[in-house]
Amino acid sequence: MSARSNRRSSRARRGSGEIVAPGYGTKADVQKLQKDLGGALPVIAVTAMLRSEGRGIRGASDPDVTTTVQTSSAWADFIHDEGAGTISFGMAGSTSEEPASKKQKTDEGNAADPQEQSDYDLSVLVPSKKKAPTGTLVQCGTLDSSVIGRKAIKSTETAVYHLNIPTSLLPKVAIAKVCTSCNASHTIAIDRANQAYGWGRNEALCLGDEVGESKVIPTPQIIASNIQTAALGKSHTIFLQLDGSLHAMGQNKSGQCGWRQNVKSSGTLKPCQVNNKDIKFARIACGEDFSVALDEEGILYSAGSSEFGQLANGETGEYFVSANKLAFANSYGFADRTIFHQSAKDSSRNDQMKKTTQITQEIRLQDVACGKHFAIALEAPKENGSSTRVFSWGSGNYGCLGHGRQQDEYYPRVVEMLPNGMVGTNVAAGSTCSLVLTSNGHVYYWGQHQSSKDAVMKPQLVDALANNQHDVKKIGSGSSFVVCSTSLGSTVVWGQGPYGELGLGSKKSSSKPAFVEPLEGIKILDLACGQGSVVYVVEEEKNLPTLDTAAVEAALG
Structure with a gap:
């Protein structure tokens, strides 16, 4: 069996009970997903995520991400609207702020600090005029x-x-x-x-x-x-x-x-x-x-x-x-x-x-x-x-x-x-x-x-x-x-x-x-x-x- 099929079979969800989420997701499904996300999110927030049918995230269960960050403001607003309040958890993707590398950019897309830019020689990326x-x-x-x-x-x-x-x-x-x-x-x-x-x-x-x-x-x-x-x-x-x-x-x-x-x-x-x-x-x-x-x-x-x-x-x-x-x-x-x-x-x-x-x-x-x-x-x-x-x-x-x-x-x-x-x-x-x-x-x-x-x-x-x-x-x-x-x-x-x-x-x-x-x-x-x-x-x-x-x-x- 291929690595891909192994990975997918391990993700297969089994359970029965009351349907509480799109795609026939049961309470057992939601509870297991909440546990997989590290337990920091309450069940109501996980249920809201599933009902949104939006993009899932990799949560605090990732042992390699040590920085606990705030959720994006848009997502936090959504969770708040669903009654879960504002929640911080170890999410390896979204943050409440832009990464430092993005905040340093001006509207034209260039870094605001020329001194930091000067550390790199980017001439290797410029197409040569010679054939x-x-x-x-x-x-x-x-x-x-x-x-x-x-x-x-x-x-x-x-x-x-x-x-x-x-x-x-x-x-x-x-x-x-x-x-x-x-x-x-x-x-x-x-x-x-x-x-x-x-x-x-x-x-x-x-x-x-x-x-x-x-x-x-x-x-x-x-x-x-x-x-x-x-x-x-x-x-x-x-x-x-x-x-x-x-x-x-x-x-x-x-x-x-x-x-x-x-x-x-x-x-x-x-x-x-x-x-x-x-x-x-x-x-x-x-x-x-x-x-x-x-x-x-x-x-x-x-x-x-x-x-x-x-x-x-x-x-x-x-x-x-x-x-x-x-x-x-x-x-x-x-x-x-x-x-x-x-x-x-x-x-x-x-x-x-x-x-x-x-x-x-x-x-x-x-x-x-x-x-x-x-x-x-x-x-x-x-x-x-x-x-x-x-x-x-x-x-x-x-x-x-x-x-x-x-x-x-x-x-x-x-x-x-x-x-x-x-x-x-x-x-x-x-x-x-x-x-x-x-x-x-x-x-x-x-x-x-x-x-x-x-x-x-x-x-x-x-x-x-x-x-x-x-x-x-x-x-x-x-x-x-x-x-x-x-x-x-x-x-x-x-x-x-x-x-x-x-x-x-x-x-x-x-x-x-x-x-x-x-x-x-x-x-x-x-x-x-x-x-x-x-x-x-x-x-x-x-x-x-x-x-x-x-x-x-x-x-x-």
């Missing part, structure tokens, strides 16, 4: 995206669309960037002219309908223009356009496209809704059913599913749909998230019991990545060159958050076990693992990408690379494997690649880091790891084979 270096698009893995995650490829299958070694897809097109994720079975490549090419699984029209409504687009086709970069979820795609705006297409079931709730899906690009107008975005990333973004000031935004706390707003938003069914208050539009946490200074507690406290200083970020149901972000560089912190939040399965425990986090929380003085440059995420690349070319890893291996609960240096003096420049992780490329043109992979995505020929897995021989000596300008594929932008293709596009189209088209 990014371009190269050739290369892929390993299958082009038959209909089988990914559904059907195993036999070792004897040698179809033209199964690419067991790195293969050039568009040898005559100068590609600047490639985009996919551990959640996606589709891929985006962006050329020198900012045109976006898409291919892969298109069942939810996450690649659009301009190339028809085919469920599989086997080879790269132009699907959008004026694109700076893209982020891909399981069934949606977010595009960052040249003007800094966000547009999306695909499925919006949980709000992951950032559209209003009545827009369920679209095969054409539609602008995302953002709570702060006239801002420009700089970074984007997608989980399975949620999306995150950073604006040019390094402020975090999120939209989509809230089930595991991946919206970084301090709550899952649980509420009753019926007596035995829970739903979650998802975000249908991008909203800024400005509250960050760190471990409390309590040496008497172990990792499982350690509480967290809110960070009072304003936090700005430079990079973000998403796993299946969690996210990881890297603090923006400091002007004084001091260390940069890493934050993680969402589902804590397999230790992917790096906090030494398998517990969900509802606010971005500092990953404490990274070395002092570490300066990070990039982060990456697999389905249930996390990676950080440092300025000295080292890689730190935690979580799990192979089911046969034990989970790594805290960050560990990838010593197979560091001890051999590899200067890593690019990192990525797919659903079950990890890829790193070095300054000397070595590409290293390890994990499981059932669709040939490791690029090791007939070899489908490697428990230890292994070199991709066809790419040896070739500089990697960009790379991205998906489900069933790894895509590269290589500086020179040398003797790499070229895809027989006509044969692939004939076989899959």
